[in-house]
Amino acid sequence: MKVLFKNIKELLQIRDENTRFVSGKAMNELPTIKDAFLLVKNDVIYDFGPMKDCPDEAVDHVVDATGKMVLPTWCDSHTHLVYAGQREGEFVDKINGLSYQEIAEKGGGILNSAKQVQNISESELYKQTKTRLDEVIALGTGAVEIKSGYGLTLESELKMLSVIKRLKENHQIPIKATFLGAHAVPEEYKNNKAGYVDHIIKEMIPLVAEAKLADFVDVFCEKGYFTVEDTNRILEAGKLHGLQAKIHVNQFNSIGGVQAGVKQKALSVDHLEVMKYEDIVVLEKSKTMPVALPGCSFFLSIPFAPGRKMIDAGLPLALATDYNPGSSPSGNMNFVVSAACVKMKLTPEEAINAATINGAYAMGLEHKVGSITKGKQANLILTKAISSYHFIPYSFGNHQIERVYLNGVEVV
Numbered sequence: 001m002k003v004l005f006k007n008i009k010e011l012l013q014i015r016d017e018n019t020r021f022v023s024g025k026a027m028n029e030l031p032t033i034k035d036a037f038l039l040v041k042n043d044v045i046y047d048f049g050p051m052k053d054c055p056d057e058a059v060d061h062v063v064d065a066t067g068k069m070v071l072p073t074w075c076d077s078h079t080h081l082v083y084a085g086q087r088e089g090e091f092v093d094k095i096n097g098l099s100y101q102e103i104a105e106k107g108g109g110i111l112n113s114a115k116q117v118q119n120i121s122e123s124e125l126y127k128q129t130k131t132r133l134d135e136v137i138a139l140g141t142g143a144v145e146i147k148s149g150y151g152l153t154l155e156s157e158l159k160m161l162s163v164i165k166r167l168k169e170n171h172q173i174p175i176k177a178t179f180l181g182a183h184a185v186p187e188e189y190k191n192n193k194a195g196y197v198d199h200i201i202k203e204m205i206p207l208v209a210e211a212k213l214a215d216f217v218d219v220f221c222e223k224g225y226f227t228v229e230d231t232n233r234i235l236e237a238g239k240l241h242g243l244q245a246k247i248h249v250n251q252f253n254s255i256g257g258v259q260a261g262v263k264q265k266a267l268s269v270d271h272l273e274v275m276k277y278e279d280i281v282v283l284e285k286s287k288t289m290p291v292a293l294p295g296c297s298f299f300l301s302i303p304f305a306p307g308r309k310m311i312d313a314g315l316p317l318a319l320a321t322d323y324n325p326g327s328s329p330s331g332n333m334n335f336v337v338s339a340a341c342v343k344m345k346l347t348p349e350e351a352i353n354a355a356t357i358n359g360a361y362a363m364g365l366e367h368k369v370g371s372i373t374k375g376k377q378a379n380l381i382l383t384k385a386i387s388s389y390h391f392i393p394y395s396f397g398n399h400q401i402e403r404v405y406l407n408g409v410e411v412v
């Protein structure tokens with residue numbers, strides 16, 4: 001199957017295959033070609049360049065992109081898409097003055113979602129999640145990471161991971177699965193957190209890894225959840241079973257989670273709303289991708305990750321939605337890109353890099369998606385007719401997507 005996009009007003013995020021991510025000053029560069037063509041052959045980007053070099057060959061389908069732009073689909077490297085029911089009651093509690101921690105203390109929060117996941121069938125959980133996945137694809141997401149962590153029992157964690165496995169089988173976009181058994185301490189272990197950590201290490205991780213249900217291991221390293229010591233122990237166990245780390249750190253407190261992530265060679269450290277000087281410094285010498293989640297900051301009214309500071313210090317940065325029922329009930333990467341510009345003072349170039357190539361790296365998918373590169377999967381956004389790509393983050397709360405293509409085939 002051959003598809004030719006021609007007369008593209010501007011083709012965004014052109015990279016060679018050696019660019020794995022961009023950092024520091026380079027984040028402010030977004031390589032483009034104006035008046036371009038792009039040829040898809042057999043699901044992948046086969047060729048692209050200026051219109052004057054457009055090949056004159058028979059194709060199955062031509063897309064005339066006059067006035068419109070083409071860019072790689074968004075890479076959302078941090079989501080909790082698998083959950084049951086909703087938690088809008090907590091949203092109202094929050095409006096009425098309760099904090100995230102206070103809601104968790106009275107049985108809401110992650111434990112509320114865990115109860116709902118424990119009481120739902122796998123097929124119903126799959127159905128609810130598939131709807132959300134289809135929605136985010138329509139919003140331009142073309143690669144996604146999905147975590148467990150609302151099961152908190154072996155059976156329910158496996159249920160969540162099995163749902164992710166089925167999504168992988170039935171969807172065209174690359175999906176990575178992360179085991180997040182250490183998301184919260186379940187009710188049964190309320191007075192025995194060490195017992196739960198042991199259960200994760202001795203029973204859960206070996207089974208999950210053996211069944212090949214996860215690509216990564218995650219821990220919510222935070223006061224009231226899991227300590228740095230717990231985190232190190234769990235990540236070591238994950239490593240022994242072939243699971244690389246991607247962890248929740250510094251959402252409310254800087255307690256050494258970033259340092260633990262770097263020590264354990266985590267692929268990413270995510271949240272980072274509260275960053276000390278030493279947290280930024282330790283990342284400078286690592287290959288760990290910092291991931292900011294502006295939707296969570298917006299929804300919980302907590303600080304935004306200091307993205308400007310991190311990029312100015314020479315770091316890379318990725319952006320993700322954190323789509324989940326408690327702290328970010330939205331999987332809209334278009335909003336995330338806008339919020340990063342408005343609230344974190346990223347330029348449109350930095351935000352687009354953070355939401356594409358750097359997001360791909362944060363999932364270990366940079367060889368497959370995240371840029372317009374020959375041989376990468378042809379997961380593409382065709383915008384509406386827009387005056388410049390700055391209009392993408394500028395038009396916040398809206399989106400500029402006319403069509404989404406997966407493997408070169410129009411899906412929306």
Ligand SMILES: N=CN[C@@H](CCC(=O)O)C(=O)O
Nearest residue numbers: 109110220296322324326327
């Ligand atoms: N912070 C920990 N986990 C999720 C929120 C989970 C929830 O509130 O249900 C997050 O990434 O924000």
Ligand SMILES: [Zn+2]
Nearest residue numbers: 078080248322
């Ligand atoms: Zn999260």
